[in-house]
Amino acid sequence: MSGRMEVDSNVGDNPSINIGEEVEEPKMGMCFSSREEVYTFYGKYAKHVGFSIAHRAQHFGDDGQLKNFAIECSRAGERKKRSEVNPLKPSLSTKIGCKARVRGSVQKDGRYKLTTVNLEHNHDLIPTDSHHFAMNKKILTPVKRRLEINDQVGIGVSSNFHSMVIEAGGYESLTFDKRDARNYIERGRRLRLGEGDAESLQSYFMRMQAHSERFFYMIDVDEEFRIRNLFWADARSRVTYEAFGDVVSFDTTYLTNKYDMPFAPFVGVNHHGQSILLGCGLLSSEDTNTFVWLFKSWLSCMSNHPPKAIITDQCRAMQSAIEIVFPQARHRWCLWHIMKKIPEKLKGYAQYEAIKLAMQNAVYDCLTRAEFESKWEEMLATFNLYDNEWLGLLYDERHRWVPVYVKDIFWAGMSITQRSESMNAFFDGYVNPKTTLKQFIEQYDNALRSKVEKEKKADFNSRHKLFDCLTIYGFEKQFQQAYTNAKFKEVQEELKRLVYCQPLFLKEEGSISTYNVQEAMVVCEKMKHVDFVVYFNSTECEVQCMCRLFEFRGIMCAHSLAVLVRRCINEVPSKYILPRWRKDVDREYACIKTTYTGFGNDFNASTYERMNKKLIAIVQLASNSKGKTKIIDLGFDEIKERVMKEESGDGSNLPCSRKSPICTSSTQGATSRKVKRPSCYQTKDY
Template sequence: MKHMLKINRCMSQAQREHADDADMSGISVKATVELMSREVGGRQNFGFMDKDYRNYIHRKRRTKMKKGDAGAILQYHQKMSVDNPSYFYSMQLDEDDMITNIFWADERAISDYGLFGDVLCFDTTYRTNDYGRPFAPFVGVNHHKQTVIFGTALLYDETIESFKWLFETFLEAMSGKQPKTILTDQSAAMASAISVVFPQTHHRLCVWHIYQNAAKQLSQVFHGSQQFAHDFGKCVYDYEEEDDWLLAWNEMLENHNLMDNKWLKKLFDVKEKWALVYGRHTFTADMMSTQRSESMNSTLKKYLKPSHDLLRFFEHYERVLVDRRYEELIADFKMMQTSPVLYGNVEMLQHAEEVYTPKNFKLFQQQYTSIGDYVANKVSKSDMKYEYKVSYRDIAREHLVKFDALVQTITCSCMKFSFVGILCRHALKVLDKKNVRRIPSSYILNRWSKEAKARSIINYQAAKTSANPKESIGKRYSHLCRNYREIASVAAEHEELTKYAHEHSIELLKNLEEKKKKLLKENTCGKENTSEGHDDVLGEMSKACGVKRKAVVGRPRGSGGYGRFKGILEGKKNIVRAKSYASTSPIREAQAKRQISFQKIEDEVPTLPPSAQVDSSTQLSACDPEMPFQDKLSFTQLLDTVITPDDFS
């Protein structure tokens, strides 16, 4: 029992560092103590007791929280900025100097956005602990078809003003580069902010949310007619011409007596944002829903606990980023060490295997191996330009393919390449017929290729003039750091490259000094006043006296602390438990009544019959006649399928 005496109990520095690492890795106190005791042959050889370890962890956390949430958060981001000059963060304060909105992105996130930021998924359904703040990650997809994170925000609310601030801050962090497409839910505030801040971006609505709202608003129609789910699904996924779509939409309304339905009228007003017929020309990186954001919400629950304060939220969120990026490293390794199986000794497939990552090669091969079931009939020829109508066996539906043999360009009426970035089977059929054995270079998107992350220099876009001179210098410095880090990385690989880079860096420095002297003489670029500069920015943030909390009555719906808000079709609450909970106090009774009231709303939406058929296939095959629309998954299966995380990849 000697090890239990206070005089014999002491944690060594090595044990404290071990404890710190375990705590930052999310390992529980109990598991850490058991592991450390096994390492020394039992707790009697530990040097301290379990409660000593717990006290150490609690003291460390209390020390951090002495600064308050605002001070701790500011210190965290400042430390990240010191460790990483390209780290970007921004906070918004209200009139009471309370932190309302926070955005941050590290160097890797900014770099990934430069490569894969053509399509954004943005979702705010996840909520933090007692603060009840919307967690708003900007995510996309990389060349391995894995979810990649471009930046993250914690918002106070979901108003137009908050979204405008967030999107403007995001653009500032990304040097003003706007995405081609952004996928969101049907938030009016979000849509208003996007139209102002991202005027060049195509705003698409998440198909899963469209179906979820349809189930809520049209539940009786879905139950009353199996055909309605089929017709509605075709309006979402099918049709290549607008006139055909409009005809089908009007027929659906007439056949199901929905001409005066207000919800469908509102949905029709934004048809350009959800119907595929209006989005075929828009690149979406093979996404029609925010399922990547949804799957990330599920992943966060493995790392974050309701007991975490905001500072620990930031610290443990780092683990999410590290693990996600390690998955990409694993995919890179597998890509270099293994080769996918080719279905035949075909030059086109061999070329595709050389240029595409395994995931994208698989998609390409699926398209190519099906061309044997298609027939291509030439309908016109002019010089070196050909037009073919491609159909599946004896099915009447045809796709018009135009091929210019001189410049090696090809287009298909299904426009799959435009919104997915992979040639469709109709175009591949014509290329095969014209003896084209390799993929034309203009139809190999770099973002899907093995060279997608090959070293490159990020283009510089002059930022708007800042009222803070030092802030402008800092942004330019961060941009140059990213580019010169790539140069240094290449140069360090060989002695000759290092000497070459060193010699040219000396020459470049001399040229810059001469250029600077000329600018000083011309009085166009004097030494900028940096005496206040960034200190003023930090001073503004350092005035923050706390983190603004939302006034939440009762427990946030769909959350046990951290969690996402659940939709109308995602489970039902236990009313009996709510009534029992309400019996303890008038306040809790009022909260329970609200909970029961919501339950009644859910109960009004009956479960859709499994027989209600709808097309749940991805947009990759939505235009293919060999996959009859009515033979796809049921409506409820579609809802489950759309949001099922594909192991976060």
């Protein structure tokens, strides 16, 4: 086959390939700027030759960056043997073990180079079949408009599609089929909101913007300028992101049975571990382009500061959009979503219960990556699961969901075993499957008001009530004084485990001491001793445990604390008391008045907005100059004293009576209480 081919005229109806355009065969050594460009190139070749393609294996390094990948013929892989599935429920399968594929690797200069090219297929290639493949189907804009108009006047899907067939001169002249037409019409119906819905949205947005200039919203419209997607975030959500936007959970759920419209909230966690809303959207579909639009809108709203980590379910469209919009963010799949699919994916095997237990043991009980990979391989070999596509995909993407692969960075306490937050969790009690869009807008403020009130109560309790210490160790007192009650309880759970931990000194190399901490625990109703390796750096007073609890949740583990006790260290360095969990930090968003919360009738939101802009402008003038920063600090302190002494009505009604009137994140350092930096006593083991 020659290296270059002319495209036949009978494929010219696809807008992605023009008549006379040359299509080049893939060759080893070809370089591209992105994986998407490789896929587009290979897809164009596949369309001309007569097959479809799919992403397959990909490998990521320890840093989470893509190293190599493969795109293969969609007929690759073997179908399940009849004994492995329900013989009474036969199913169609395209899998016949085709080996045609391309493999690529990411070079040091960022280019994507083809390292393997196999163009040989074990099945017939018929170019005229290409328009039946899903990857090649497309409904052009004029056709979309015709389908929608016919649907609005009451023409059924069958008659609607049949008219298109006649107008095009036959089925082979269309780039879509009846199913595609039905799906598009159903998506179009979601855009035609019910009576009062559009008015409710418009009224809500206008009310929010009138209340605060910092209210943000974006509207995505189709070719006919009809609403397609929405995104909005109020002032409090935007400022809250500055404090707690390091880790974000993103999930979609359907707002109503009537509209079948995905509602997409961005959710974080605050200093109490409570869910906080960081913006939300209403979508007409759940494809990559829609998620890209939503993520870019959200990023623009948050001053182009992407999250460090994001949690989603196992959705390819979301994953692709995250790689485009948040390329540096660590992306993790929610383990709950994956493990709940075990019955669906593995129930057909005769040894299902044993397979399920083996998989759970590999996922939950392993402490190292090598241990996980060994147990996973043992599971595949024992039950002959090598041909199971689902397990193959999960293994290829293990860095996104297996606990030992995701515990190396901070996830703000979002457990790997719980379900990621969704609308059902965040708006529980205010929204149900029968809620209309108009009702949702009306309940939206009520739900957020309830969340704010719960945070205020937790703040109050943390300031005025303390849990008793369980031990005599000074570091427990440190955490009691610094952390919110919810986070201090998590510390105490680790302190309780000290009873079951026995630290053993192994060796000392320079300033690094190595310990083996043996913990007694119950696994599957049996007592078991598990060994944890802990390193202590006496020079930096740093402690690190292989369980990585501090890196993952920001809470020191029992194993690390056991080593500190062994070394007679009674206080922990300030680096182990995270500001994120502190109860004595003044946070700017608490001063933001919204339509669902406020600080009394005397508080003037527009005055706060005006003063806040002035303060931010002053802080920005300082840049990184220590001299200017010192001047501003002294000036703010003077202003604070003068305001507090003012006895007039204007001076007695501050927006934050407990806090400094200067409530910006840029000035927190000047107004927050000072934290004592404990000394680090170092002793030798005997």
